[in-house]
Amino acid sequence: MVFVLIFLWTIAAVLLVNNPKNESTRWVAFSAFAAGGGGLSRAMTETAIPYLHTHELITPTIEDVLFKLHIIGSFMNHNGLPYCFLMFAISYSGFFNKQLKNKLAFMLMIPIVFMLFNTSFYPDIENNFRILFMWCVPYLLVGMVLLTVSYSKESIQLIKRNRFYVILFTFPPIIFQIFVNYTFKAFFNFEEVWRLMPLVITLLFMTFIILVSKHGLLGVRLRFDNTRRESAMRAVTSGASALNHTIKNEIGKIDILSDRIRYEAERENPKPIVKDIDTILDSTSHMLSMVDRIQKHSQEIILIPDYHKVCEVIESGVEMSLPYLEKKNIDVVRYVRTHEKVYCDSVHLQEVLRNLIKNASEAMEHNGQLRISAYDTRKAIVIEIQDNGLGIEQEDITRIFHPYYTTKNRSKNFGLGLAYCMNVMQKHNGKITVQSKKGSGTTFILQIPITTEQNV
Known part of the structure; x- marks a missing residue:
């Protein structure tokens, strides 16, 4: 889980630093940050707190702070990721004007506000997965549909290829979230499948490295160029x-x-x-x-x-x-x-x-x-x-x-x-x-x- 946390938050930081003014890139960074909340939550309860107890380094105040980070991370992961992913899809698809996107950004936050009053935070967080399933899964599915439609309607091959890579990079963890974080927990009370997430993240990490090193993805290219634009200019030297x-x-x-x-x-x-x-x-x-x-x-x-x-x-x-x-x-x-x-x-x-x-x-x-x-x-x-x-x-x-x-x-x-x-x-x-x-x-x-x- 520490690896998951570090990877997702690193991606968020790289995207924001690399292209801070790009709206769709910001939403990807927010999605990675929210997804990292799940890793933060598990890291606190399964790694940090037990380690400090074992070495007698913990105090009641430190334990309380770490436990609150666990609660925040869990809520952020379950509620924030679907919202951020859908807003990314809305921004990246290009189907919506700026005014409509701003309105949707506020309207789509309503379920999160609702969940603040329908989630138990004491003594430990208890997410209502039945309610989460009812709005989180539709958010994720609609986001996937928007990305798929924007790919299918794109006529310029260079942009179409980039949209395909975005789908290749984002769909596996989103599908995993739909089943593991919502479906299984809401209807089967089966929570241990989440432990397969490090495997998914590892495969995702390898895909990410290949794509950004070869083609560039979401505004990131792992090269020593000053800007991505300089490398892109090769396409018009013809x-x-x-x-x-x-x-x-x-x-x-x-x-x-x-x-x-x-x-x-x-x-x-x-x-x-x-x-x-x-x-x-x-x-x-x-x-x-x-x-x-x-x-x-x-x-x-x-x-x-x-x-x-x-x-x-x-x-x-x-x-x-x-x-x-x-x-x-x-x-x-x-x-x-x-x-x-x-x-x-x-x-x-x-x-x-x-x-x-x-x-x-x-x-x-x-x-x-x-x-x-x-x-x-x-x-x-x-x-x-x-x-x-x-x-x-x-x-x-x-x-x-x-x-x-x-x-x-x-x-x-x-x-x-x-x-x-x-x-x-x-x-x-x-x-x-x-x-x-x-x-x-x-x-x-x-x-x-x-x-x-x-x-x-």
């Missing part, structure tokens, strides 16, 4: 992925312009038609440039850097994004406060800007405002793209740069745009960060190092 994403964006823009050309042609107004045709030609030229940047038979994105004025790179990115901006009548405000040249691949950097501008336009309502700022610091040139759109959920901020992760319609979005931006910035030895609050807009910050030859 030139084909970058080119596919560019083509998707350009086709979307050509589609918008084609509709406008048809409209203007019907009105016999030649000036807008000429302008839109020029933009279409720019799009085709940009696609050809992207093809040139990808080596034949190579999986790496290739940079062809040179010195470019920051204002010209920004202006090109905005001009090539005008169809998206004009469609929603979005006002672009520029604050370029640097005359430095940036050593970069202008094609890829423009593509980064276009991705960010396109995302911003999709996040904003009509007549929104996009602010693009540029300035230089002692070590870097900084470009900020700030919108006044819907903002990003805090739980999504840690994942938006991951390959194939998207909060948009997956039938039309690959989840590669921001991952591509991250990859390009890393190849420039720079970085991209994001600041956002739900309902208050989003700011993406690009930083590109200033070279010693910058002013040449």
